[in-house]
Amino acid sequence: MTGSEVAAVGVVTGWGRSAVALPPDAVRAAAGRRVIAVEPPRAAGERFRRATRECQLGVAAVEALLREASLGPEAIRGDETALVYVTAAAYGSSNRAFIRAIASSTLHFPYTAPSAVPAEVAIEFGLTGPYVILIGGAAATIDGLWQATLLLRRGQCRRALVLAVETFAECEDLWARGRWLVRPPLVESAACALVVPGPWRATYAPAPAPSPLEALARARAGETLACAPLIALALARAAGDAGPVTLTGEWRGRRAGLAWEAH
């Protein structure tokens, strides 16, 4: 059986452009603000003229990953790289714009689909390998990381990108109604992990309680929904912990867990 490991994690949040930029206490740092927005760097080129903010964030997270891993884009191009994309709600703003006819043009409609973000990322980086898109919060990202390990184990890819994006600003009023689902501050984020063959066996199972890393990511980043497990991984790596790791993530009452352990 092929084991796996996380080779690098790129993070962009409303707090800054790396895990190191996260404050020690997100609630205190938010100082009462409900949403900590992020403005992604505008990707160059005519192709991005219509791309939404969440698409730009997805591209920015992969660029951050490549910087973190000291890799060029050619290292991930082609059909041997899988792309697993997860979001709870990064389609909300584009849906809203379309519903309100702010952007009811022919060309905006495809951007209302969650698949628009990984599509723009795949186009930008030439990714043509296996492709999975999951909808949900942190538990779905655990599912996504597990999917990445399966794709590697089955030989369907040589590496997998697990990408999560969350935006909140355009739908802040709607999120205010869903207080039982989310706890402020809502921190806009995008994060991407590179999963490669490695020494660790991944075990996927329901988790009875939050792992220390889940709690750490919550405390330092705030509410980042699907990005939380990837931010947790980045924090672990920033602390010099690249070995066995246990991740958990919760969404709508379900907590999933993924443990990378020695064979």
Next chain:
Amino acid sequence: MVRLRTEPVAIVAAGVVTPLGDVDAFWSGLVTGTDAISRIERFPVDDLRVGLGGEIKKLKRERRGGCRASQLLFAAADDLLARAHLDASPRRVGVVLGTALGGVEEGERALAGDPSARRTAAALYDGPAHALARRLGCRGPALTVSTACASGATSLGVAADLLRADAAADLVVAGGYDILCRFVMRGFDALRSLTRDRVRPFDRRRSGLLLGEGAALVLMARDRDARRRIGRLLGHASAGDGTHVAAPDPEGRGLASAIRIALAEAEVGPEDVDFVSAHGTATPLNDRIETAVLKRVLGARAGLIPMNSIKGALGHTMGAAATLEAIMCLLASREGVVPHTVGLEERDPECDLDYVTTAPRAARPRVSLSTSLGFGGCNAALVLEGDAR
């Protein structure tokens, strides 16, 4: 890369709600060539270029049933549970659903001034899957897949992974759903993808698709655990195009890759494929590309394999489509009949495969290949084995 064969997963039973009705009505409608396209009545369409679709006219509504997407899922679940039981611990029963639109109609209502928190939560695309899990009492993993119009195929693949992993679930209710609503009709109308004619897959005169709505569910179990089955999922794969947000890759490279990997997973070669359920949307581009890809991947065998598209009968049911097509493959095997392609009358010279036309064909496919494409360059392929009587 060295690819490992994956364990087949049993498909125990199926349940659907479609413009044709439940599983029995769905099947009889397909073999009789019923065209379920009609004028949309549930919401205004007078301002749209095209107001036709595969609308479900009668749906039993539950008093506390939630949004229409959830109601469709509940109706399909009722059909499923009339044919099979969830005989496992609720903690070991998962739900994996595919959708292109989730609860978007609830989002429209929330933005139109209904401020309820329930409405807001239902507007998230994973809301209906959680509603179905609650309705069924399933306390295992509840996942939502959204690979656009390939979602109903990807969801079966992810469900199979949950079962193979052993640790997560012993049974999975999997499938796909989507509703017809103003949001999606406006979108496709703006794209001018909708035809004013009928849906004509692979026909020389084809001029676009029409949308439909539905929900399709299958109960899946590890093959070694299943006491009965209607078939097996032998292989599944997905692949991205990486070329365009809304249009398929002109060469169909992602679709070709998905088919090749799915066949390899199933340890099945082109010579073993007895039937192809094509995506067959009836857009000029899709049908031409899909035909070319099948010829490239299946080689000389491609022209000898019966093939159909059921979108002429139902419209394109988006997230439900691939699961409905998978169920159709298994029913074809059981019943010894391949439904014909409603709407196909004059074959396009560029689409020169053995599409079943005019009337159903007597055949009992053992191994079927089902292909799907979606916005964002999402492609998926399923390899299914029927459990012939």
